[in-house]
Amino acid sequence: MKVVALSYEIGSFGKSVAMDLAQNAQLTFIPFGQVYRLALERNERFRLHKQDVAEGRGNIDIWEGLFFGEPSFRSLFESIILEMAGRGDVILIGAGAQAVLRPFDGLLKVHIQAPLEVRIKRFMDLNGLTVGEAGQTVKWWDQRRRALAEFSGFENLVDEDDYDLVINTDRVSIPAASRLLQAAIQEMPGPPDSTLWRDRLARLALAKRVECAVREGGSALGLAPLEVRPADDQPDTLCLIGFVHTEADARKALALARAAAEGHRVLTQLKQLRLHNDLMPPSYLRTEE
Numbered sequence: 001m002k003v004v005a006l007s008y009e010i011g012s013f014g015k016s017v018a019m020d021l022a023q024n025a026q027l028t029f030i031p032f033g034q035v036y037r038l039a040l041e042r043n044e045r046f047r048l049h050k051q052d053v054a055e056g057r058g059n060i061d062i063w064e065g066l067f068f069g070e071p072s073f074r075s076l077f078e079s080i081i082l083e084m085a086g087r088g089d090v091i092l093i094g095a096g097a098q099a100v101l102r103p104f105d106g107l108l109k110v111h112i113q114a115p116l117e118v119r120i121k122r123f124m125d126l127n128g129l130t131v132g133e134a135g136q137t138v139k140w141w142d143q144r145r146r147a148l149a150e151f152s153g154f155e156n157l158v159d160e161d162d163y164d165l166v167i168n169t170d171r172v173s174i175p176a177a178s179r180l181l182q183a184a185i186q187e188m189p190g191p192p193d194s195t196l197w198r199d200r201l202a203r204l205a206l207a208k209r210v211e212c213a214v215r216e217g218g219s220a221l222g223l224a225p226l227e228v229r230p231a232d233d234q235p236d237t238l239c240l241i242g243f244v245h246t247e248a249d250a251r252k253a254l255a256l257a258r259a260a261a262e263g264h265r266v267l268t269q270l271k272q273l274r275l276h277n278d279l280m281p282p283s284y285l286r287t288e289e
Contacts, residue, residue, distance in 0.1 A: 254268045
């Protein structure tokens with residue numbers, strides 16, 4: 001059971017390489033648009049947010065930015081990526097998948113690129129544009145991709161050191177790039193136990209779905225430093241950990257988690273985080289009588 005997480009620069013032929021690889025390596029091709037549609041189906045507030053952006057009322061106008069814009073959307077995105085990867089033998093296309101799946105065995109992280117001038121010419125020829133028009137568009141997308149990486153905290157969206165393979169398609173054809181990746185997949189070790197690997201991904205996906213539900217429960221919980229994780233030694237148990245500001249927030253978070261846990265038990269390890277204005281003033285600020 002293996003997973004390929006592939007990202008690419010506009011004009012690099014990355015999507016074509018991915019499609020050729022999927023066909024020849026018997027991998028299920030999962031474009032980012034499929035993940036995006038699942039998010040729209042599963043989260044009403046995400047749908048409303050997307051509508052706001054489409055109608056000019058939002059401040060994030062890039063697909064992935066909708067996921068990374070709020071912690072609950074990020075949890076939603078991560079849950080879907082983990083769920084898709086858990087199927088095994090898939091190729092996931094789009095920014096962020098390699099960061100979400102980084103800790104797992106059987107993952108090949110690939111980036112497809114080409115020199116800027118080459119990508120501009122390809123985009124110009126494909127769309128019948130002038131050099132200036134094509135250059136403006138390609139540079140615009142490159143800038144957005146860099147901004148997304150900085151905004152999301154997923155620096156490795158543009159950090160080539162974190163990829164297993166970086167392929168420059170300037171002089172490497174689409175079939176040749178695909179063959180390189182097919183060879184890499186064959187040589188790459190998969191997980192020691194496919195059943196345990198699938199189970200782990202499924203449990204993590206559930207934890208992220210529950211985490212999303214908790215964060216969707218209110219503004220205080222949406223921004224609180226909390227998360228949901230599978231219990232290490234109890235396969236049917238999730239742990240709610242992190243910090244909240246009040247006991248009421250802790251009770252609400254636990255209730256939301258248990259309602260979304262799909263029959264799993266939820267243990268809470270939340271702690272109350274005191275803010276500076278909740279503390280007694282220092283002695284030197286006290287009024288002497």
